[in-house]
Amino acid sequence: MPRIDPEAVVRRHRIAPPPHPHWPALAPTDKAALEGRIERLLRERNAVLVAHYYTDGDLQALAEATGGCVADSLEMARFGAASQADTLVVCGVRFMGETAKILNPEKRVLMPDLNATCSLDENCPAGPFTAFCDEHPERTVVVYANTSAQVKARADWVVTSGIALAIVEHLRDRGEAILWAPDKHLGHYIQRLTGADMLLWPGACVVHEEFKGVALERLRRLHPDAAVLVHPESPDEVVDQADVVGSTTALITAVRDMDRKEFIVATDEGIFWKMRQLAPGKRLIPAPTAGEGATCESCAHCPWMAMNALQNLARVLETGENEIHIDSAIRERAVVPIQRMLDFARARTAAQGGKGGA
Ligand code: SF4
Numbered sequence: 076m077p078r079i080d081p082e083a084v085v086r087r088h089r090i091a092p093p094p095h096p097h098w099p100a101l102a103p104t105d106k107a108a109l110e111g112r113i114e115r116l117l118r119e120r121n122a123v124l125v126a127h128y129y130t131d132g133d134l135q136a137l138a139e140a141t142g143g144c145v146a147d148s149l150e151m152a153r154f155g156a157a158s159q160a161d162t163l164v165v166c167g168v169r170f171m172g173e174t175a176k177i178l179n180p181e182k183r184v185l186m187p188d189l190n191a192t193c194s195l196d197e198n199c200p201a202g203p204f205t206a207f208c209d210e211h212p213e214r215t216v217v218v219y220a221n222t223s224a225q226v227k228a229r230a231d232w233v234v235t236s237g238i239a240l241a242i243v244e245h246l247r248d249r250g251e252a253i254l255w256a257p258d259k260h261l262g263h264y265i266q267r268l269t270g271a272d273m274l275l276w277p278g279a280c281v282v283h284e285e286f287k288g289v290a291l292e293r294l295r296r297l298h299p300d301a302a303v304l305v306h307p308e309s310p311d312e313v314v315d316q317a318d319v320v321g322s323t324t325a326l327i328t329a330v331r332d333m334d335r336k337e338f339i340v341a342t343d344e345g346i347f348w349k350m351r352q353l354a355p356g357k358r359l360i361p362a363p364t365a366g367e368g369a370t371c372e373s374c375a376h377c378p379w380m381a382m383n384a385l386q387n388l389a390r391v392l393e394t395g396e397n398e399i400h401i402d403s404a405i406r407e408r409a410v411v412p413i414q415r416m417l418d419f420a421r422a423r424t425a426a427q428g429g430k431g432g433a
Contacts, residue, residue, distance in 0.1 A: 079207040085198045085277050092194070092281050092378045098386060109385050110137055116392035117141050122162035122185075124388075125151050125175065128323045129380040130166045132348035134388065138166065145349060147323045148174070148220045149235040153417065155179055164392065165399075166383040168193045173224045176399040177409045184399040187387040191379040193221050198278030199257035201225035207254075207276070214254035214274060215246055218412070221280075222257060224401050228408035233416050236307060237322035240265055242419060247271035260284070264307040264314055280308040282377045286341045288312025290363035294339060298360060301337035304329055305362070309341050313362070317341070330354045344375050 101109065114137075117123065124143035126134050135145040143164075144154040148171055155163045155175040162183040165172040168191045176184040199218075204226055208216050218230040219239070227233050234242050243265050246253055253271055255262040257278030266273045286309045295303065295316065304326045305317035314320055319329040323346055330338050331353045340346065341362035350359055364375050391397045401409075 076206075079203050079210060081203075081207060081276050084200065084203045084207075088198050088200055090192075090194060090197050095376065095378050095381050096384070098384045101385070106133070106385070109389055113137060113385065113389050113392060114141055116389070117164075120162050120392060121160050122164055122392065123158050123160035125155055125158075125163055125165050125167075125171075126383075127151060127167035127171060127345075127380065128327070128349050129343040129345035129377055130383045131345065131381070131385075133385055134166045134383055135345075135348050137385070147235060147237055149237050149322075149416075149420065150324065151175070152178055152220075152413065155182075155184075156417075158182075164388065166388065167191070168196075168221075168377075168379045169399075170196050170221055170223065172399045173401060174220060174227075174413065176401050177224060177227070177406050177413060180401075180403075180406060183395075185391045185395070186397050186399065187384065187391055188382040189397050189399075191382040193377075193379060194281040195219065195221040195257045195278050196223055196226075199223075199226055199276060201229070204256060204276070205229045211254050211274060213252060215251045216254045216256075217243065217246070218256050219258050219261065224405050224409045226256070227412060228405045230409075230412040231415075233412040235322065235416070236261060237324055238416060238420050238423075240268060241423060242416065243269050243271050243273070245419070258308055260310055260314075261307045263311065264320065282343055282375060283308035283341070284310060285364040285375070286310065286313045286362050287364065288316065291316055291339070291341070294360070294363055298337055298339060300335065301339045301358075301360060302329070302333055302335045303339045303362075304341065306342035313341055326350075327353060330357055330359070342375075343377050343380065345377070345380060 124138035126138040126145045138145050152174050156178045163175050164185045165175050172186040216230045217232045220235045247269050253273045255273045256276030259275050259277045262275040302318040304319045307320050330350045337358045339360045347359050
């Protein structure tokens with residue numbers, strides 16, 4: 076058998092982001108009526124909305140107003156597992172719906188659009204990835220949440236950006252060598268901080284990879300008092316200019332708590348809705364995706380997250396279509412590394428007197 080070349084696999088599976096979907100603007104009365112219909116359907120179906128910070132602000136507002144949750148992928152998973160609802164409607168991308176189903180096999184999990192994927196997930200197909208892991212049996216396999224159920228089923232640990240650093244430190248302290256997938260930028264960032272022995276799968280997020288270091292330097296000169304907030308899926312030259320590097324939740328907390336009036340933000344612009352809600356007086360400046368070498372395929376907004384809208388949310392609640400199904404053998408294996416992460420996060424929070432978390 077020829078050895079797996081991860082670079083070649085990623086090149087072969089690289090997908091160009093689709094154009095941003097165009098959702099027709101709703102007149103205020105039509106929008107209010109649609110939201111009312113969704114609220115009624117949620118009650119009738121004993122369903123709850125679980126939305127990611129990168130989705131449209133209208134969806135985030137509706138999730139909060141109807142007793143659902145707006146969160147990062149770790150908190151979305153926790154919320155879904157604790158919820159008493161029969162149906163979880165996951166507004167985000169497909170791996171988030173799959174994670175919800177893996178943790179809640181007895182619940183129905185619906186998504187507004189099952190084509191909402193993620194470049195990291197697509198970059199890491201289960202077949203070649205499994206073969207690559209088999210070539211390195213001495214390594215502990217740590218995969219980011221942005222992966223398919225099949226890839227999670229091959230992992231020893233699943234991590235989100237909020238807990239990845241702590242888990243890798245824990246494994247390093249146990250003397251374990253790591254096979255990390257799929258995001259090379261996040262993996263490299265953690266490798267630099269921990270010094271852990273990490274073999275990196277070379278995938279990337281099409282949104283964060285477009286942030287540009289040189290253009291960011293120029294923007295910082297125009298806003299010398301602004302704090303720079305960067306998600307670690309971004310390239311090194313962007314991460315290296317950050318005042319805060321962290322998960323979506325960490326970046327939101329920074330805007331709320333830091334004693335600054337201006338922030339340059341290098342992550343998906345959907346996050347601005349929650350930042351503005353928690354820190355209404357502060358100025359948020361998108362980090363540049365233009366400049367030398369710019370392609371601006373995504374322009375700092377994930378086209379797959381943008382596939383979620385009030386219109387298709389109402390439709391799935393009405394029809395019950397777009398349900399997530401996962402093969403039970405895959406689910407039984409995939410739940411183990413996810414549960415390991417959740418248990419680790421819980422123990423860490425307890426050890427920090429309830430103030431930690433991921
Ligand atoms: S922003 Fe990047 S990591 Fe997040 S869902 Fe979109 S492509 Fe995937």
